[in-house]
Ligand code: UD1
């Protein structure tokens with residue numbers, strides 16, 4: 001019987017592992033164990049997703065917590081190596097592009113344990129992003145590469161990955177969305193204005209520099225005069241607002257919240273007039289939901305959300321952000337389509353590939 005370990009650690013990993021666990025359970029005779037690195041640890045960044053997504057409690061918690069890139073990555077490697085040595089899994093599955101992803105993949109590559117990378121092949125071509133380094137490294141050492149979109153396959157082929165290792169399975173984050181959309185609800189929704197913007201921001205390029213974060217907050221405050229703004233604040237961003245001493249008037253036009261649970265965030269996203277974000281997952285979910293998305297970044301590793309979906313890059317240009325909001329409010333924004341294989345079945349395709357691979 002195949003012995004599979006899944007490694008997760010940060011918020012977006014939880015939405016990605018859930019459908020793969022479920023599909024493997026129903027399609028394959030295998031033993032599955034879940035390892036939580038502890039990269040994210042606040043209840044509203046971790047526990048809430050285990051409850052709402054119906055994830056099993058982790059079999060192993062590495063408890064690494066926060067730290068510099070080197071410290072966090074190294075701590076995960078040291079602690080995860082022991083787990084792998086003890087359990088000798090047949091396959092380790094890693095998710096997305098966070099430090100937990102590359103750390104676990106590297107441990108396995110050195111111990112000659114096969115690795116599958118779920119959400120392989122995405123590239124922003126911007127190596128100042130820590131996630132781009134994580135993606136490049138993980139894909140080079142993974143044995144099975146599961147891509148969400150054809151651009152992922154093309155990137156991997158260009159980087160010399162063998163075509164028979166690449167599997168265009170679709171988007172696992174959308175699997176979770178499709179499953180849970182009927183349950184998505186927010187107790188807040190009735191009290192909100194008919195039109196509102198939902199905001200998430202956490203990229204170091206937007207929030208780690210005082211000048212940019214100040215500009216963003218000032219722009220959002222201005223926007224809130226014409227369009228209600230709802231902003232669940234990521235802990236990195238909250239910490240920066242505090243350390244820079246940036247105080248923001250929090251009133252019913254500009255709602256500053258703690259990070260939300262998945263079901264509430266999804267409900268708010270579905271009803272939003274638009275989203276303003278730098279999140280990878282939110283670019284994808286808004287495309288699926290056909291909600292206009294303004295991405296505050298110069299590039300994206302998810303170009304399909306622009307070419308096919310509802311996403312537009314506004315860079316760090318606040319004038320452009322305002323102009324695109326006007327466009328959306330005037331009803332002249334693109335409507336977008338749903339990319340192929342973003343259909344709720346990516347986890348099943350992954351399970352089928354693993355079934356073939358083990359034979
Ligand atoms: C990480 C990922 C990023 C992903 C994001 C999803 C890396 C390099 N970055 O960024 O790709 O988009 O998660 O949300 O892996 N903190 C808390 N409580 C928590 C977690 C974090 O207070 O539960 C605070 C700490 O001050 C910490 C900071 O947030 O130093 C950053 O956390 P970290 O995991 O290093 O990076 P993220 O910005 O969350």
Ligand code: UDP
Nearest residue numbers: 011012015232259260261262265279280281
């Ligand atoms: N999300 C959530 N609550 C929030 C903000 C985001 O549940 O307050 C969800 C969102 O729906 C998506 C995922 O978190 O499923 C995206 O994670 P994040 O933005 O932290 O990471 P990224 O995708 O940028 O790596």
